[in-house]
Amino acid sequence: MLQCTSELLDSENHEVGSEFGTCHVLISERKTYHSTVVSQMEPIAISSTDSESSDWDLDLYKAINASQLEDSASSFPNSRGDRFLSLPSSSGINNTGLQGTIQPERKPSQNGHSSHSNHDMEDDQLQILSSFGDSKRILPPSFPQSSSSSRQIVPPRGVGSSQTRETYGKTYPHQWPNHVKAHMEETFNRASNDVMKDNHVSRVLPSYMNPISVPTSQYGAQSDLYRPGVVDEQAAVDERLIYQVALQDLNQKLPEADLPEGLMSVSLLRHQKIALAWMIQKEKSVACSGGILADDQGLGKTISMIALIQNQKFLSKPKSDESLKAEALNLDDDDGKDTVVVDEENHEVKLITEASTSTQNFHNRKPAAGSLVVCPASVLRQWARELDEKVPDEAKLDVLIYHGGNRTKDPVELAKYDVVLTTYAIVAKEVPTKVFDEEDDDDQRTGDRFGISSSFANRKRKGVNGGKKKKGRKGIDGSIIDCSGTLAKVNWFRVILDEAQTIKNARTQMSKSCCGLRAKKRWCLSGTPIQNSIDEVFSYFRFLKCDPYANYKSFCNQIKIPISRSSETGYRKLRAVFKAIMLRRTKGTLIDGQPIINLPPKTINLKAVDFSTEERAFYQKLETESRSRFKAYAAAGTVSQNYANILLMLLRLRQACDHPLLVKGFSSESVSRVSTRMAKNLPKDMQSNLLNLLETLTICHLCKDPPEDAVVTLCGHVFCYQCVSEYLTGDDNTCPAPKCKSQIGADVVFNKATLRNSVFGGDDDDDYHGASSSRIDAKSIVLQQDYSSSKIRAVLEIIQSFTGACSSSSSSSNVGEGPVKAIIFSQWTRMLDLVEMSLNQYCIVHRRLDGSMSLASRDRAVKEFNTDPEVIIMLMSLKAGNLGLNMVAASHVILLDLWWNPTTEDQAIDRAHRIGQTRPVTVSRLTIKDTVEDRILALQEEKRKMVASAFGEDQSGRSGPHLTAEDLRYLFMGANQPV
Numbered sequence: 001m002l003q004c005t006s007e008l009l010d011s012e013n014h015e016v017g018s019e020f021g022t023c024h025v026l027i028s029e030r031k032t033y034h035s036t037v038v039s040q041m042e043p044i045a046i047s048s049t050d051s052e053s054s055d056w057d058l059d060l061y062k063a064i065n066a067s068q069l070e071d072s073a074s075s076f077p078n079s080r081g082d083r084f085l086s087l088p089s090s091s092g093i094n095n096t097g098l099q100g101t102i103q104p105e106r107k108p109s110q111n112g113h114s115s116h117s118n119h120d121m122e123d124d125q126l127q128i129l130s131s132f133g134d135s136k137r138i139l140p141p142s143f144p145q146s147s148s149s150s151r152q153i154v155p156p157r158g159v160g161s162s163q164t165r166e167t168y169g170k171t172y173p174h175q176w177p178n179h180v181k182a183h184m185e186e187t188f189n190r191a192s193n194d195v196m197k198d199n200h201v202s203r204v205l206p207s208y209m210n211p212i213s214v215p216t217s218q219y220g221a222q223s224d225l226y227r228p229g230v231v232d233e234q235a236a237v238d239e240r241l242i243y244q245v246a247l248q249d250l251n252q253k254l255p256e257a258d259l260p261e262g263l264m265s266v267s268l269l270r271h272q273k274i275a276l277a278w279m280i281q282k283e284k285s286v287a288c289s290g291g292i293l294a295d296d297q298g299l300g301k302t303i304s305m306i307a308l309i310q311n312q313k314f315l316s317k318p319k320s321d322e323s324l325k326a327e328a329l330n331l332d333d334d335d336g337k338d339t340v341v342v343d344e345e346n347h348e349v350k351l352i353t354e355a356s357t358s359t360q361n362f363h364n365r366k367p368a369a370g371s372l373v374v375c376p377a378s379v380l381r382q383w384a385r386e387l388d389e390k391v392p393d394e395a396k397l398d399v400l401i402y403h404g405g406n407r408t409k410d411p412v413e414l415a416k417y418d419v420v421l422t423t424y425a426i427v428a429k430e431v432p433t434k435v436f437d438e439e440d441d442d443d444q445r446t447g448d449r450f451g452i453s454s455s456f457a458n459r460k461r462k463g464v465n466g467g468k469k470k471k472g473r474k475g476i477d478g479s480i481i482d483c484s485g486t487l488a489k490v491n492w493f494r495v496i497l498d499e500a501q502t503i504k505n506a507r508t509q510m511s512k513s514c515c516g517l518r519a520k521k522r523w524c525l526s527g528t529p530i531q532n533s534i535d536e537v538f539s540y541f542r543f544l545k546c547d548p549y550a551n552y553k554s555f556c557n558q559i560k561i562p563i564s565r566s567s568e569t570g571y572r573k574l575r576a577v578f579k580a581i582m583l584r585r586t587k588g589t590l591i592d593g594q595p596i597i598n599l600p601p602k603t604i605n606l607k608a609v610d611f612s613t614e615e616r617a618f619y620q621k622l623e624t625e626s627r628s629r630f631k632a633y634a635a636a637g638t639v640s641q642n643y644a645n646i647l648l649m650l651l652r653l654r655q656a657c658d659h660p661l662l663v664k665g666f667s668s669e670s671v672s673r674v675s676t677r678m679a680k681n682l683p684k685d686m687q688s689n690l691l692n693l694l695e696t697l698t699i700c701h702l703c704k705d706p707p708e709d710a711v712v713t714l715c716g717h718v719f720c721y722q723c724v725s726e727y728l729t730g731d732d733n734t735c736p737a738p739k740c741k742s743q744i745g746a747d748v749v750f751n752k753a754t755l756r757n758s759v760f761g762g763d764d765d766d767d768y769h770g771a772s773s774s775r776i777d778a779k780s781i782v783l784q785q786d787y788s789s790s791k792i793r794a795v796l797e798i799i800q801s802f803t804g805a806c807s808s809s810s811s812s813s814n815v816g817e818g819p820v821k822a823i824i825f826s827q828w829t830r831m832l833d834l835v836e837m838s839l840n841q842y843c844i845v846h847r848r849l850d851g852s853m854s855l856a857s858r859d860r861a862v863k864e865f866n867t868d869p870e871v872i873i874m875l876m877s878l879k880a881g882n883l884g885l886n887m888v889a890a891s892h893v894i895l896l897d898l899w900w901n902p903t904t905e906d907q908a909i910d911r912a913h914r915i916g917q918t919r920p921v922t923v924s925r926l927t928i929k930d931t932v933e934d935r936i937l938a939l940q941e942e943k944r945k946m947v948a949s950a951f952g953e954d955q956s957g958r959s960g961p962h963l964t965a966e967d968l969r970y971l972f973m974g975a976n977q978p979v
C-alpha cells in the first residue's frame with residue numbers, strides 16, 4: 001500500500017508528487033456531489049446525487065477526501081427524486097423552426113425561426129478545472145515556475161505533523177482551476193499568512209508549484225505505456241506516415257491554386273489561394289484526409305472553404321439519382337479503401353486506390369453526398385449568406401439549412417445538396433456516440449491501470465444509470481432499433497466543423513457525435529483551436545481520424561507525455577505533427593516578406609480604472625469578508641467542501657469590479673413570465689424539489705461559473721439564464737447538461753422567484769444572490785440602479801472621445817466612411833442592462849445582442865448596427881456574440897470585463913478586426929486596479945504563452961524558426977533511429 005502526504009496530492013491527475021518522485025494513485029469509487037449553498041456566505045455542504053452533471057468537481061472532491069465527502073453526502077440526502085426525472089419534459093414546447101434553401105426554385109424557404117444554439121464556448125472553466133494538472137506541465141521552460149513567496153500557498157494551522165499535513169492536503173486541492181488557485185494564492189494568501197504567523201510553521205510548496213512533474217515512477221512498473229520508444233506497431237507505422245508528410249512539406253514554398261473563372265464572385269486573396277492548394281492536397285492525403293485550417297479570425301476561412309467546395313464540384317461529374325442513393329447510404333465505405341505507399345527516397349506519400357466496385361480513383365469518385373457544415377447556431381445564417389453572396393448565380397451551390405422541426409427525415413434528400421448547413425446541437429442529437437462512449441470507458445480503464453494523468457481519461461463517470469452501459473434500444477421482437485437521426489444515415493463526402501473549438505472537450509456529446517459522422521474528408525476551422533490545454537488537441541485528432549493520435553493512449557504517448565517531459569522538445573514535436581495537418585496564418589504572418597493582409601492596425605489598450613472611494617470601500621468589504629470566510633474554511637479543513645462557495649465569492653469580486661449592483665443579483669422577468677403557469681401546475685413536491693435544486697446547486701452546467709440569473713430546468717439542471725436561453729427558443733432543443741437528452745423550452749425553465757411563488761404563494765422578489773444583500777447595505781449609493789460605476793463612466797468617456805455623443809448629439813464620422821462605431825462586450829447581461837441605461841440617458845442609439853434573443857433578432861441587430869448610421873453602439877454578450885459574426889462597421893471594441901480565457905476575448909475583438917475593416921481598430925480592455933482582475937490578467941498571460949508554444953509563434957503571431965529535416969527525424973524517430 002502506498003502512503004503519501006496528502007498535501008502533495010494532485011487529485012485531478014491522481015498523482016502524488018514528492019521530492020522523491022511521482023507516483024499515481026487510483027481512486028476507484030466515483031460519485032457525484034452537489035454543493036449546497038446554505039446562504040450566500042455560509043459554508044456549503046455537499047450532497048450526493050445520481051446526476052452526471054457535476055462530474056467536473058468530482059475529481060476534486062473525491063480525490064481529496066472521499067470519506068469526508070461521504071459523510072457530508074449522507075447528511076444531505078439527494079433532493080432529486082425519480083418521479084421528478086420521469087415527468088414528461090417536452091410538453092408545450094413551441095415547435096417552430098427554420099428550414100430553407102438558398103435556391104428557392106429548388107426548395108422553397110419555409111419561414112420560421114429558431115434560436116437553437118449550441119455554442120459551447122463557455123466550458124473554458126471546465127477545461128481550466130479539468131486540465132490544471134496538464135497546464136502546469138506544458139508550460140515552456142521559459143516560464144517562471146512559481147516559487148516566489150507571492151505565489152505560494154502556505155499551510156494552515158499545525159502543518160508539520162502527519163495528521164495536520166493530511167488536513168492541509170484536504171484543504172488545498174491542487175487541481176483547482178487556475179482562476180480559483182490564483183484567487184486562493186493571491187487573494188487569500190494574507191489570510192493564510194496570518195494563520196502561519198500564528199503557528200510559526202514553515203512553508204510547504206504545493207505540488208502544482210513544483211517544476212513540471214513527469215510520471216516517471218511507473219515506467220518501470222507494470223506499464224510500458226510511457227516507456228520511451230515503446231509504442232504499438234500500428235501506431236509506429238501511422239506515426240511514420242505523419243513524419244513523411246511533415247517531411248514532404250518541409251520548408252516547401254506552399255503552392256497556390258485558383259478557381260476557374262466564374263465559380264466565385266470574389267477573387268481569392270493570395271493566402272486563400274495557398275489555403276486552397278493546401279486543402280486540395282490534404283484531401284488526397286492519407287495521414288488524415290482533411291485537416292485543420294487555423295487561420296486567425298477574419299482571414300477568410302469560410303471563403304477558402306467555399307472555394308474548396310466549388311473546386312471539388314467543378315471536378316466531379318453529375319450524379320444520377322440511383323447512384324446517389326446507393327452511395328449516400330453506403331455507410332460501410334466510410335473513409336475510402338486507399339493503400340498508402342511511402343516513397344522514402346523522395347519523401348513522398350502516395351495514395352493508391354484499390355480497384356473495387358465501390359471505391360474509385362479520387363478524381364472519378366463521386367461524392368456520396370455533399371459537404372456538411374456544422375457550426376454554432378449563431379453563424380448558421382452567416383454561412384448561408386456567404387454561400388449566396390460569394391458564389392455567382394451561374395455557379396450556385398445547392399444549399400440546405402438543416403435546422404428546425406420541419407427538417408427532412410430522408411437521408412437521400414439530404415444527399416442531393418452540395419452543402420448542408422447544420423448546428424452542433426443537431427449533430428449531438430442525431431449522431432450516436434456509443435463507440436466513443438466505449439472508448440471513453442477504455443481510456444478510463446487505461447487511465448486507472450496506468451495512472452495516466454489526464455483530464456480526459458479520468459473524467460469518465462458513472463452515468464445516471466449507475467455506470468451501466470447503454471445498449472441499443474430493443475424493439476418488441478428483440479431487434480436493436482437504430483435510433484440514429486438523418487445526419488447519421490448519410491455518407492458525407494466532406495464534413496466541416498466551423499468554430500471547431502466547440503468540440504474541444506472530447507467527453508461531450510457534441511464532440512463524440514461529430515466524430516461519429518461518416519465522411520471521407522474532414523475539416524476543422526478555428527482561429528483558436530487551443531484555448532486551455534493540450535488535451536483539446538486530442539479532440540481534433542479524433543475527429544480527423546488522424547492516427548496514431550486519434551487514439552487517446554497514443555496521443556498521450558506521442559504528444560502529451562513528451563510535452564510533460566520536456567516542454568521544448570514536446571512542443572516541437574507537436575508543431576511537427578501540426579505541420580502535417582494544420583495550416584495556420586495569423587494577421588502578423590508574412591508571405592514572401594509581405595504582410596499576409598493589409599488590414600488597418602489594431603491597438604489594444606489595457607485601461608486600468610480606479611474605483612471611486614465608495615466602490616473601493618464596497619469591494620474591500622467584500623474581499624475582507626471573502627478572506628475571513630476562506631480563512632475559516634482553511635482552519636476547519638473544509639475548503640474542498642466549499643468549492644462552489646469559493647467560486648461564488650470569486651464571482652462576486654469579479655462582478656463588483658463592473659458594478660456593485662451586480663453583486664446583489666436579480667431575477668429575470670422574462671423567465672418567470674413564460675414559465676409561471678407551468679410552475680403552478682407542477683405537483684407541490686416537485687416544485688419544492690426544483691426550488692431546492694436551484695438553491696443548492698451553484699454552478700452553471702454550461703459556463704461553469706456560479707450562475708448569473710440562475711434557472712433550473714424541469715429535468716433538474718441549473719444554468720445561467722443567458723447560457724441556457726440559447727437552447728430555449730428552438731423547436732427541438734435538448735438540455736445541454738452532459739448526457740441529459742430531455743427536451744427543454746422556455747416554459748420548462750424556472751427561476752427562484754417563480755418557484756417560490758408557486759411553493760409559498762405571494763410575491764417573492766428574493767433571488768439567487770439575494771442572500772448577499774442582507775450583508776450589503778442596500779441603501780449604499782453604489783447599489784442604486786442609476787449609480788454609474790467607474791467602469792461605466794470609463795465607457796462613456798471612451799464613447800465621448802470618438803463621437804462626442806455624451807456631451808452633444810453630434811457624432812463624428814470620417815468623410816465617406818460613416819460614423820465611428822463601437823462594440824461593447826460584457827459576460828454579464830445585467831452589466832449590459834446598466835450600460836444600456838446610461839446610453840439611453842445620453843440618447844445614444846444602440847443595439848443589443850445576447851443569448852436570450854432569437855437568431856432572427858440577433859441577425860437583425862447585427863445588420864442594423866452594420867448599416868444604420870444612427871446606430872453607433874452594439875452591446876454584446878461575450879457568451880453569445882464572440883463567434884463568427886462580421887461587424888466591421890465598428891472600429892472600437894470595449895471589453896468591460898476579463899474572461900478567463902484570452903482567446904475568447906481575441907475572438908470577440910476580431911468581429912471588428914477582419915477583412916473588410918477600413919479603419920484602425922482600437923480595443924479598450926477595462927480593468928480595475930488592485931483587484932482580482934489583476935490575477936485574471938496574469939492567468940490570461942500564462943495561457944497565451946502556452947498557446948504560442950504549441951504553435952511556435954512569437955508575440956506578433958509570427959512563426960518561429962523552421963524545423964529542419966534533422967529536427968523532424970529526431971522528433972519522430974528519436975536520436976538513434978535510422979529514417
Ligand SMILES: Nc1ncnc2c1ncn2[C@@H]1O[C@H](COP(=O)(O)OP(=O)(O)OP(=O)(O)O)[C@@H](O)[C@H]1O
Pocket residue numbers: 266267268269272295296297298299300301302303304386526527883884885886910914915916
Ligand atoms: N477574398 C475575399 N474577397 C472579399 N471578401 C472576403 C474575401 N475573403 C474574406 N472576405 C470577407 O472577409 C470577412 C471575413 O471572412 P470569413 O468570415 O471567411 O473569416 P473567418 O476566418 O471564417 O473568420 P472567423 O474565424 O471569425 O469565423 C467576411 O466578411 C468575408 O466575406
